[in-house]
Every structure is written in C-alpha cells, then in structure tokens.
Amino acid sequence: MTRYSAFFLVLLVANCIACKSDHRRIQSKKGDGQSIETLPNYSNVDLSKVFTPQDSRIENKPAIIQAIDEYYRYVWERGNLSGGILVAKGDEILYEKYRGIAREDTALPIEKNVGLHVASVSKPITAMAVMKLIEAGRLKLDQPLSSLFRGFPYPDITVEMLLKQRSGLPKYEHFLEKAQVSREHYITNRFILDFIIKNKPELARKPNTGFMYCNTNYALLALVVEKLTQMPFPEAMQEIVFKPLKMKHSFIFQQKDIPTASQSFYNNGKKYPLDYLDLVYGDKNVYTTPRDLYKFSKALFSKDFLTPPLKNLIFQAYSNEKSGVNNYGIGFRMKQFVNGETLTYHNGWWHGSNAVFVHLLKSKTTIIAIGNKYSPRVYSTVALSCLFEDFPIEKEILYRELARIPSAMRNLSYVSE
Secondary structure (H helix, E strand, C coil): CCCCHHHHHHHHHHHCCCCCCEEEECCCECCCCCECCEEEECCCCCHHHCCCHHHHCCCCHHHHHHHHHHHHHHHHHCCCCCEEEEEEECCEEEEEEEECEEECCCCEECCCCCCEECHHHHHHHHHHHHHHHHHCCCCCCCCEHHHCCCCCCCCCCEHHHHHCCCCCCCCHHHHHHHCCCCCCCCCCHHHHHHHHHHHCCCCCCCCCCCCCCCHHHHHHHHHHHHHHHCCCHHHHHHHHHHCCCCCCCCEECCHHHCCCCCCCECCCCCECCCCCCCCCCCCCCEEECHHHHHHHHHHHHCCCCCCHHHHHHHCCCCCCCCCCCEEECCCCEEEECCCCCEEEEEEEEECCEEEEEEEECCCCEEEEEEECECCHHHHHHHHHHHHCCCCCCCHHHHHHHHHHCCHHHHCCCCCCC
16 A cells, blocks of 8 residues: 655655566356356466567666665665565566565564565556456456446446546545444455445545546456456456466465464564555465565566457556646556656555555666665665656755765766756
C-alpha cells in the first residue's frame, strides 16, 4: 500500500543525478462438478531470450556501478536499512546487495532466496494475472463487476476501472474502520466484498471520472481471479505467474505462512505486529525476492508475455483530467516529465515493509528495492533511474541538496546544468 508519494518525489529530486501464451487444461472442480476451462500459461516465454546484446550494453559502466555502490553505502548501510536491492540492464545484473534479518525468532539472514513482503508492488503482479485471463478469453476489460458478483451494488464499475484505479470505490481500510469492524479476527477479501454488497458504502467519487488510488480495487481483482479460475488466489497466482516464470521464492502470504514467512520491523528493530487486515491479498501480500521480481520484469519486456494489443495497454496514462506529472496505467504508476520522458514504477508500503519496482521501458532497466525495517529512505532507490534515462530535476532543489549526494553520483552525465 503506497504512501509518501510527495516524499518520494522529494527524494527522487534530491538523489537524481546526472507469449504468445499457450494454454493447458487444469482439472480443478467447480461446485457444479464441471472442470474449469483453460488457464494462461507462460511456458513459451523464454526469459533468457528476452533481450538483445544491445539491450544489455551500457556506457560508462564502471562509473555507474560505482555510483550505485556509493548510493548503497550512503543510504542503505549508513541508514542501517534492512532488505535487498537489485539493478539490472537487459540480461545483466549490475548490482545486487542484501543485509539484515528476515525473522526475529531465528535471525534468518536476508539473502537472494528469502522472500520479503513487497506490499503494493503486488499490484502490478495481480494486474498481469488479470490481463492473462483477459487474453485467454475468460474475462473482458469492460466487464461490469455486477456480472461477476451477484448483488454488487455499483453497476457502472468495470474490471478496467479497477485496474486503472478509476472505480471511485471507497478504501476498505476506511469503511471497515468507520463501521468499527472487529479487529479480533483476520478479515478476508470475501468479507470486504460481502460488506460492500450488504452495506453499500458511499462511493468516493463517480466511477471513471478520475484517478483515486484505492486498495479496494485490487482486493476485488483478486476475487475476480478466484471467480474465473475456481482456485484460491494464492494457488491461482502460482499457476498463472510464479511457476511459469520460475519465481521459485514467491508466494501469496496466508495464515499458514505466519510461522515461517519473513517479518517486518519498526525502524528501531522491534517486530511489527500483524493486524486484522494482514490476510487481504491482491493489493498486497506478494512475498518475493529481487531476483524473482526481476524475472517478472523480464516477462513484461518480453514480446511473448501478452498479445501486443493487450501489452500496449499496460503503460499508457489513463487519468488525464488534470495536467500534472503523476499518472497511472494498468497496475503501474508513472511520472510524465516535461521533456517527454516517462518514469514507470510502483512503490509499496505496509507495516514495516517498503518496496520499489522500477521498469524503465526505453533503457530496458529494472531497479528493485525491498526493505523490511521501516524507512521511507528505501524509496530514494528510484533516483537510480537517472543513471539510465534523462529525467528532469529542479535545479534549485538539486543545488540545495547537492552537498548530500555522494561524489560519484554528482559526476555522472545526467546531472542537469
């Protein structure tokens, strides 16, 4: 769940420097005894053949790696952050580091195979599972939610509006709190849907009239996946995304995972307790590693990930009622700068977890940071985007902050004069 968007922008400015899928039948039984039809399969996406040699080529490579390393030491080590960071261009991982512990009880060290909670970075992954179901003909973008969930009280809201954060639905965190729902037990996605059907909470805005970031959208999309696959969402995500992309250390957090999954911590190192919202998925609760998330990024770059008409929809900006830098595509945030460049990314926050997933279309670059000891400084990792593409920054802010930026980063070519 993302916060601190304004804070992230300050950090970005301050730190910037210079398948075609085949299908297979899955024999899972519906309540009426019928086996479900086909589920998408990414088996034709060879992640080793996504990029050309040119995609991995990089000028001034030693200086860029030095800059990333100096950033890591300056922000992550000096700030005592906990988690993992990975920067890759094309097929080459340029930088990868891990530090900290994943669990308080075992002092499990964080390393490349330890899954961490990426919070709202789950949204792009949920979105792509939905897009694969659309590609398979199981779902339509403009399909009303009321056609999927009997009694859904807002007939104008469609799957497309959920994906693009334009439904106008209120945030479940807010309407459940307002209703004083008991916090003694974990709630589920189904509980949220049933609450909406029964109580018809007032819409936050008229559907499809503008962008409003809302976790309810993606909690309901997880139920759409369950409805169409007749599988629990954690199982469906394994079949549609994680297994085909060989994301072996990725899963959807469930109650059974509490004794073994990585934990998150306050900045002082104290464990962050779970609460009644911790089993809601789709909007959050993907646990993954930087390497696994890099595989997902490769699939997004692949020509075989989705049919071209669908893939072309993902990174378009859909909320243009008001001019400005910030916008949203399908499961991705974006910043559209005055020089015509677009930064495509998603951040995440939940409890002590902070996450960054940057997917730079022009330079074929992936930047990932996952922290499990709360610190907004994790979001400054997005600033590494400026090493690969020319994102403008405000001169006065740059000059004011320049003394705080390590020397290796000050001397790179994308610093504006």
